[in-house]
Amino acid sequence: MESIDRKIINLLAEDARRSLASIGEVVGLSASAVNERIRRLVAIGAIRRFTVDVDPAALDLPITAFVLVALNYDAGEDAFKAAIKAHPAVLECHHVTGGWSYMLKIRTADLGGIEAFLADLKAGRFVARSETIIALSTVCERGFAGMEG
Numbered sequence: 001m002e003s004i005d006r007k008i009i010n011l012l013a014e015d016a017r018r019s020l021a022s023i024g025e026v027v028g029l030s031a032s033a034v035n036e037r038i039r040r041l042v043a044i045g046a047i048r049r050f051t052v053d054v055d056p057a058a059l060d061l062p063i064t065a066f067v068l069v070a071l072n073y074d075a076g077e078d079a080f081k082a083a084i085k086a087h088p089a090v091l092e093c094h095h096v097t098g099g100w101s102y103m104l105k106i107r108t109a110d111l112g113g114i115e116a117f118l119a120d121l122k123a124g125r126f127v128a129r130s131e132t133i134i135a136l137s138t139v140c141e142r143g144f145a146g147m148e149g
Contacts, residue, residue: 005037005046020034068100069126079124084102090106114132
């Protein structure tokens with residue numbers, strides 16, 4: 001990937017609504033050339049989607065928790081993945097190493113939301129065991145950290 005492409009990605013990661021002309025000024029290209037590069041980056045999968053950074057408290061979802069899950073493989077891993085992808089509380093799901101199968105990041109309005117989420121997992125018989133870690137505060141959270149180039 002060219003350094004100009006990396007710069008474009010970094011600029012979009014900072015502000016996905018940044019104008020093509022503004023990006024072009026930084027990277028030394030016309031707006032149309034920037035647009036073409038962005039289309040190409042999307043086409044090859046380097047840019048998967050454009051998103052917004054929302055304040056969870058503004059959506060009444062101030063509780064962030066991380067749930068470590070050891071799967072009950074009798075329930076089926078594909079069924080677990082489908083349920084997790086469909087669950088509105090789940091922000092992230094990572095297959096991990098060590099004593100756990102998956103690590104989930106969830107957001108809820110209150111502690112009862114965490115209990116409800118865990119009840120949903122138990123109802124699906126997906127969980128052999130779990131551990132929940134509640135975040136007291138968030139020091140840093142990024143959708144993309146940027147990259148050198």
